[in-house]
Amino acid sequence: MDRESPPLLLRVVRSQPGQVVEEEQWSTGLCECYGDMGDCCFALWCLPVFACKTSRAAGGCVCLPLLDCVGCVPPASLAMRAAVRERYGIKGNVFSDCFYGWCCYPLSWCQISREIKKRTAALSKKQSSSPFSLKSKTRNTPLLYLDHVHII
Known part of the structure; x- marks a missing residue:
């Protein structure tokens, strides 16, 4: 007798146990620079260097923001905003990323940071x-610790 076996059901695990990935909004608004005045002033006085620092912190190429002077839509700002949005499960789309990158360029980089x-x-x-977590004499620090860190 030839019996067909039921189809094998596979369960795909998309996150580790204990890790909750939810679709959220940005943790700060676009114009909430007052929460981090150091970075706000850094972006105001030296935006290209600030964008390079933020790109590095996001895991991108340090020189990527230098491409923003090419074309009418800044490609690095668009790419970084979309990458950060995807990484953290933030609601949005490429059109909003493009709009913020084009109309609110410095504020967008500050929000990403x-x-x-x-x-x-x-x-x-x-x-x-x-x-x-291991309780040892060594101190565990995150890979990207950015509070009050500036290149200059």
């Missing part, structure tokens, strides 16, 4: 409070 800082700080706090 604040988002990376907040998410990195939350992740390091979560990891340090984890019951599985």
Whole structure:
């Protein structure tokens, strides 16, 4: 007798246990520079260097923001904003990324920087409070610790 076996059902795990990935909004608004005045002033006085620092913190090429002077839509701002949005599950689309990159260029880079800082700080706090974290003499620091860090 030839019986057909039921189809094999596979369950795909998209995140590690304990990690919750939700679709959210940006943690700060576009014009909320008052929360991080150091970066706001840094972006105001030297935006190209600030954009390069933020690009590096996001895991992109340091020189990527230098391409923003090519064309009418800044490609690096668009790419970084979309990458950060995708990484953290923030609602939005390429049209909003393009709009903010074109109309609110410095504010967009400041918002990206604040988002990376907040998410990195939350992740390091979560990891340090984890019951599985190793209690040793060495101090666990996140890979991208950006509070009060400036290149200059």
